[in-house]
Amino acid sequence: MFRRLLSLTQRDLRLITRNYYLAIVVILALLYALVTRFLIPADLSPQPAVVLLDSTGAQAMRQLYERAGGGNVIVAGSADEYDRHLEAANRIGIKVTGSVMPERIEVTYQGWETEKTRRLLEASLQGQVAALTGAMGTAFPVFQRTVLRPGQVAEQPPFNLALVPIFIFSEAVLMGIFLAGALLIAEKEDRTNRAYQVTPAGTAEYLVARSLAMGVLALVFTVLLNLLTTGLAGNWAMILLLVFAGAVVTTIFTLIYAAVFMNLSQFLAGSILAIFVLSLPAGSYFMPAFSPVWMRVLPSYPIIFGLREAYFPSGNPGLVTTALGQLGITALVLVPLAMWALGKQLRGGEA
């Protein structure tokens, strides 16, 4: 059985190599590495987002914003200049008035900001003024904080390297979504699936061999891209384990789905949609507070955060084990379905 499995995996890998797919994987890894190293900046400086006009005598707010720096504040010298800067999209205006210290603030919004965003900005402004007037801790209370995991830090890696886990997710973990389906459809078209019926190999061996082949290909991409971008940094064992397990699970999912379709166009439309939906948690990757419930239930959500932890450890290895556990559960659910769909395909001739 083991020899049959090995031979089936070798057959899949030979097929992939003969059709130049291995070469394509290698070239794609090199292209991603080039883009990451030479085109994407390491520091993504924020664009100016706040326009400030401080008309008070002490200019305390202006000094506060200038001290805070950050490059996302434009200090206007006059009302005309203030209005002109606000014409650009995606800016918020803060006009501070008062004799010496701030007494009134007029906030100018674009119009699309939610009520909660507006209230949050108000809370932030109240806090800033309290800090300036010395009311912090008295009229404006301060609340004690408890940190559950003091060892964990939210260190931000350089922007270009922060994208590597996303590239790995979309190209390596999701490798099987296109390729495993294409292999299955090619077999349908040239009727190799019928030839399979007269071999001693079973459905389980077919499923495992195909998953292993996709896993190996995903590892080739990952090793190459890692070596050329993040180098030896990160937890390599966990990265490779997550990528391999992720590629195996997406392959099993694809084999269930591809069995339904008769040709490549039909299969591809759904695959692009699946890739788009599974990639949505990349939004949470850059904005961890953006985590609606529907996003958290996507199977790709823990994988993306597991990859981030494996690449840029923050002292929370539980993220990787959660992702691996979730992949294990998904595989348990999907394997019987895949066996059924492939069984029909391989033993019955058609899905």
Added chain:
Amino acid sequence: MMMRRIGSMIGRDLKASTREFLTVWVLVAPFVLALVIRGFVPAVGGAGINLVVTSDLGADLTAALRQYANVEVVPDRAALERRVLLVDDVAGVVRDTGAGGGGGSGALLVVLQGNEQEESRELPGLILATILGEEQVQITERSLGRQASPIRPYMAGMLALSAALFGGIIMGFAIIEDKTAGTMSALGVSPLSSTEYIAGRATLGMSLAVIMTFASLYIMGAAPFDPLQVLSLTVSGALLAVTLGFIIGSVANNPIEAIGTFKFGFMPFWIIPVLGLVVPQAYQFTLYWMPTYWIFFGYREIFLNQAGWGEVGPYAATAFGVSLLFFAVSWRLLRRRLTLRG
């Protein structure tokens, strides 16, 4: 006569497509994508901070917190800490009842995991202070009246590019199916010439690309926009997508090679616009060779700035010129590889 033969080939394709439910699904897929984006955009626009509170915090304070943040309520402190420790950024607000639930000061505490981003660390305390403390400054609001989320124009640009790509890809894969199913050989003994075959496929691919782009944009909610301006860029997107479809159809001989060629061709479609947003101005010239750069930023002018023809025109003209250049360069390959008679 030639036009009739091309028309008859398009008619055959359309008839064959509508006969199968699954092929109709291919045409519906971009619209499903548009609906997903329509749901996704307001969710991103509404992203603020997340809080989790215990049920004993009090209805008034919980209601007040809901004006500032997304609030989840859990039964006790243990559940609150479990929620704080999950993957996303969530801060807890709880009354200090001491270890084991007794003997604490009763004061409000902010519970953090330790790896939150700055806003999730700092804002919960400021929100509580604003609700429970004294007003420090009088704040008034003014609105510029711009209703559209800033994310929407970018999503609309990406969707328009993707929808055009769908049209081209479907055409490319139809060519491969013609090859593998033997339809190409059957057409070889018909009066249809190779040029007519390419023209027929291109007409169908470009029409599909344009229809899909407009329908997806309206479904996504990108309107109002000037349809002529959008068309001026969509034609370039469709031409590029059809070129990519022809390259896939001519280079690949089976589904595996088709997927490989598609992955290569697909990359510039999405990565060039993304790079255009993050690459420093001094290096933007490195992206000029790709039509998707001009198309995407042309769409941005339309959807974000509601720009006039003075701004959109140069983008549309450059995009069309570069797309045409791509097609011209590919033409020899297509003529050589896409022959109906050996």
